[in-house]
Amino acid sequence: MSQPLTQTAQTASAPAAAGRPVLKSPYPTEIRPYKPGLAERLYLPLLGGLMVTMRHFLANLFGRNKMYTIEYPEKRRDYSHRFRGHHILTTRPDGSVRCVACFLCAQNCPAECIHIEAGEHPDVNIEKYPVVYEIDMLRCIFCGYCVDACPEEAIIMSNNYDMAYFTRDQSIVGKGDLMKPFTFDEDQLGYRPRFPEEDVQRSKMRRDAFNLVEAAKQAQEREAAKAAHS
Amino acid sequence: MSTLAPAPSKTTTSEIPELEAVRAKFPAGSILPQDGLDQPVWIVSRDVLFEVARELKENPQTQFDMMLDLCGVDFPDREERFEAVYHLYSIQRKARLRLKVPLREDNVVLPSMVKLWKGLDWFEREAYDMFGFGFDGHPNLRRILCHEGFQGHPLRKDYDAQRRWILTEDKIYTPKFDLPDTGDDMFERMTINIGPSHPAMHGTFRLTAVLDGETIIASDIEIGYLHRCFEKMSETHSWQQVIPYTDRLNYCSAFINNVAYCKTVEKMLGIEEAVPPKAVWARMILSEFSRIMDHCVCNGTTLVDAGALTNFWYLFQPREEIYGLLESVSGARLTVSACRIGGLIQELPPDFEARCRRLLEIIPPFVDDVEKLINKNRIWIDRAVGIAAISGEEAVNWSWTGPCLRASGVGYDVRRAHPYDLYDTLDFEVPVLYGGDVYDRFRIRMLEIRESLKMIRQLLDRGMPSGPYIVSDPHVALPSKEACYNEMEAMIYHFKLIMDGIQVPEGEIYSMVEGANGELGFYTISDGTGKPYRNHCRPPCFPIFSTFPRLINGGSLSDSIVSLGGLNVIAGELER
Numbered sequence: 001m002s003q004p005l006t007q008t009a010q011t012a013s014a015p016a017a018a019g020r021p022v023l024k025s026p027y028p029t030e031i032r033p034y035k036p037g038l039a040e041r042l043y044l045p046l047l048g049g050l051m052v053t054m055r056h057f058l059a060n061l062f063g064r065n066k067m068y069t070i071e072y073p074e075k076r077r078d079y080s081h082r083f084r085g086h087h088i089l090t091t092r093p094d095g096s097v098r099c100v101a102c103f104l105c106a107q108n109c110p111a112e113c114i115h116i117e118a119g120e121h122p123d124v125n126i127e128k129y130p131v132v133y134e135i136d137m138l139r140c141i142f143c144g145y146c147v148d149a150c151p152e153e154a155i156i157m158s159n160n161y162d163m164a165y166f167t168r169d170q171s172i173v174g175k176g177d178l179m180k181p182f183t184f185d186e187d188q189l190g191y192r193p194r195f196p197e198e199d200v201q202r203s204k205m206r207r208d209a210f211n212l213v214e215a216a217k218q219a220q221e222r223e224a225a226k227a228a229h230s
Numbered sequence: 231m232s233t234l235a236p237a238p239s240k241t242t243t244s245e246i247p248e249l250e251a252v253r254a255k256f257p258a259g260s261i262l263p264q265d266g267l268d269q270p271v272w273i274v275s276r277d278v279l280f281e282v283a284r285e286l287k288e289n290p291q292t293q294f295d296m297m298l299d300l301c302g303v304d305f306p307d308r309e310e311r312f313e314a315v316y317h318l319y320s321i322q323r324k325a326r327l328r329l330k331v332p333l334r335e336d337n338v339v340l341p342s343m344v345k346l347w348k349g350l351d352w353f354e355r356e357a358y359d360m361f362g363f364g365f366d367g368h369p370n371l372r373r374i375l376c377h378e379g380f381q382g383h384p385l386r387k388d389y390d391a392q393r394r395w396i397l398t399e400d401k402i403y404t405p406k407f408d409l410p411d412t413g414d415d416m417f418e419r420m421t422i423n424i425g426p427s428h429p430a431m432h433g434t435f436r437l438t439a440v441l442d443g444e445t446i447i448a449s450d451i452e453i454g455y456l457h458r459c460f461e462k463m464s465e466t467h468s469w470q471q472v473i474p475y476t477d478r479l480n481y482c483s484a485f486i487n488n489v490a491y492c493k494t495v496e497k498m499l500g501i502e503e504a505v506p507p508k509a510v511w512a513r514m515i516l517s518e519f520s521r522i523m524d525h526c527v528c529n530g531t532t533l534v535d536a537g538a539l540t541n542f543w544y545l546f547q548p549r550e551e552i553y554g555l556l557e558s559v560s561g562a563r564l565t566v567s568a569c570r571i572g573g574l575i576q577e578l579p580p581d582f583e584a585r586c587r588r589l590l591e592i593i594p595p596f597v598d599d600v601e602k603l604i605n606k607n608r609i610w611i612d613r614a615v616g617i618a619a620i621s622g623e624e625a626v627n628w629s630w631t632g633p634c635l636r637a638s639g640v641g642y643d644v645r646r647a648h649p650y651d652l653y654d655t656l657d658f659e660v661p662v663l664y665g666g667d668v669y670d671r672f673r674i675r676m677l678e679i680r681e682s683l684k685m686i687r688q689l690l691d692r693g694m695p696s697g698p699y700i701v702s703d704p705h706v707a708l709p710s711k712e713a714c715y716n717e718m719e720a721m722i723y724h725f726k727l728i729m730d731g732i733q734v735p736e737g738e739i740y741s742m743v744e745g746a747n748g749e750l751g752f753y754t755i756s757d758g759t760g761k762p763y764r765n766h767c768r769p770p771c772f773p774i775f776s777t778f779p780r781l782i783n784g785g786s787l788s789d790s791i792v793s794l795g796g797l798n799v800i801a802g803e804l805e806r
Contacts, residue, residue, distance in 0.1 A: 026293075026322055027622035027625075028623065028640070028666075031619045031638070031639075031666040033665040033669070033670075034615050040611060045605075045608075046608070046609075048602055049602060049604075049607060053603070068547045079557060080558040082558065082576065083557065083561050104728050110467055110475065142562060143474040143562075143565070143567045144561060145470075145471070151715070151721060151725070152715075153711070153715075198577075198579060198580055201581070
């Protein structure tokens with residue numbers, strides 16, 4: 001065994017012999033592993049660990065509604081108003097599609113999953129409408145760039161993430177299917193340019209804050225009046 | 231409406247005496263200093279490259295001991311068509327240097343520098359794979375990201391991005407081993423494959439190990455199963471469209487990738503200072519939450535590999551809550567795309583601060599519980615202490631960054647060494663441990679979670695800055711929807727931005743942030759059009775994972791599984 005050891009020692013000193021000064025490394029050249037203490041070697045901290053798991057076990061047993069896991073198909077997670085799910089093509093008051101086939105969404109799509117064929121609209125003020133509007137849901141990455149690009153608020157997103165298909169052809173969703181579910185109510189909508197719910201929430205928070213400030217002011221005034229009275 | 235700010239001031243090499251002293255040692259004309267937007271640039275002739283690199287590394291005045299990155303660039307119109315770009319870093323001096331080596335098309339062979347920096351091993355293979363560069367003296371110069379049967383070099387400009395190949399099994403990667411020539415016990419050796427699809431491989435990696443009993447005596451890894459050439463895709467899409475691709479790099483902390491990329495482009499545009507305070511504030515908070523999430527995933531899965539399943543559930547609960555916060559900001563949980571160049575995707579939700587405060591309450595108990603279960607648990611100590619250990623000096627040589635490097639005793643953190651955003655105004659510590667093993671890598675992540683929480687608390691205490699969430703420059707950010715629906719000018723800007731993309735001025739930049747597993751850098755070149763000319767990502771776990779055979783050789787097979795978890799290798803980022 002001694003022979004190879006001397007060999008390594010020689011190779012290590014070789015650069016120094018070649019005239020290059022060997023720098024002292026500014027970094028630790030050896031490892032200093034953790035050294036467990038006596039209690040750890042006797043497995044004592046495991047008792048503390050057992051307490052932790054027992055606490056969690058009891059908490060989960062008696063507080064099942066506080067658990068993070070959800071029994072999925074029956075219960076669903078609450079998502080915010082911004083969830084980026086299945087797309088919706090919005091409609092005009094008369095029920096026709098709002099899209100004017102400007103191709104901005106198709107241009108802005110990083111996944112190139114939107115296919116549009118434009119046609120001439122009978123109304124000269126509208127000019128164009130999409131004869132074909134297809135989204136390949138298997139290609140789509142749900143980034144919301146189509147919503148950002150749309151200058152007409154014609155495409156928005158819903159919070160529906162249930163998208164399963166039996167064949168690949170079904171995954172290419174056409175204009176009819178994108179417009180059809182216009183029985184959508186407010187809380188099924190997802191990512192879109194404006195969030196009226198949040199504005200309501202924001203103004204409520206602002207009002208609450210204002211009320212708090214007002215209440216504090218009134219209290220102060222009352223105090224001052226009391227002090228002046230006495 | 232405002233126009234683009236002037237480009238940031240340039241730095242030159244002539245201002246740095248240490249570099250000039252090195253340059254004087256080489257024949258005139260072999261090194262040409264050049265202006266760089268972000269760091270000094272040297273154009274080095276290939277003949278002296280190896281000597282220059284060795285001088286830069288070993289000269290005590292320069293001390294460029296870390297080779298961060300190597301990538302190629304293709305300029306088909308130039309006489310010297312290719313450029314190999316090296317990024318050097320000196321941890322001691324906090325200095326950076328970019329070396330560029332021009333190459334003619336008929337001779338693309340460079341000297342291999344694996345002898346100087348072991349971390350270059352895979353980077354050189356990648357440059358060979360993507361550009362066809364040769365590396366004289368490389369021990370194993372084969373394709374790394376593409377299949378062995380792939381033809382051509384995909385990042386060359388004349389390679390069609392739509393091209394398809396049929397890749398068959400008759401040309402597959404054959405592992406290369408440095409088998410110790412002991413001569414005895416030959417009958418006991420067995421070669422086994424772990425992966426590519428194996429629950430213990432976090433992602434799809436193929437580990438081939440030669441075993442002597444339970445001990446690994448040699449091993450090799452094959453990667454590339456998740457390679458999608460995101461860099462080529464960037465070249466065919468606009469600057470803004472690259473953001474969803476960056477989500478898919480390190481998908482455990484997608485938000486940090488968004489920030490890193492957006493900051494790079496903002497620097498090129500010269501609008502870094504113009505990003506609104508609210509956006510910077512929210513970016514920092516969400517980055518730190520993403521880091522917590524990433525550390526939770528990494529530590530949780532490492533412990534699962536060691537058989538401690540309970541901690542996995544405890545650590546994934548805060549992660550679930552953080553996903554809820556990210557979803558309320560951007561609309562997606564995993565691939566958030568929550569940044570835009572110049573700001574954020576949307577106005578922050580009204581309950582943003584309340585949610586963050588709630589998270590600050592929720593996360594610490596889980597971290598405490600896991601530490602109580604694990605830190606002093608002898609079963610874990612026996613599995614982890616001294617396993618896959620690497621010294622700080624060696625880790626630097628292998629180009630390690632991030633928590634893994636800090637667990638080996640080198641306290642390099644981008645947030646501290648090169649503070650960006652508001653990090654220089656925050657009070658936080660960079661934890662450093664000296665074990666360099668799985669145990670210390672685990673512990674350092676736990677410590678960093680606490681530091682991140684501390685930073686978030688400080689930011690929340692300052693209160694949300696008022697103002698817009700994105701710059702108001704119509705050459706960069708889309709006009710507001712109200713303006714777009716009602717004003718002609720805004721409508722035109724809207725169309726111009728989406729049809730032509732952001733027009734980024736010509737130039738190149740390397741910009742980095744502290745990612746969850748190390749220095750995440752983007753080296754980006756613009757030719758002044760709406761698409762990146764070249765967009766290279768410096769993935770932190772790429773050099774870290776290249777060390778894996780060195781870490782596990784000599785250890786037992788079951789230890790190799792635990793050590794993989796501790797490295798935090800993310801396939802999406804490793805293979806891009």
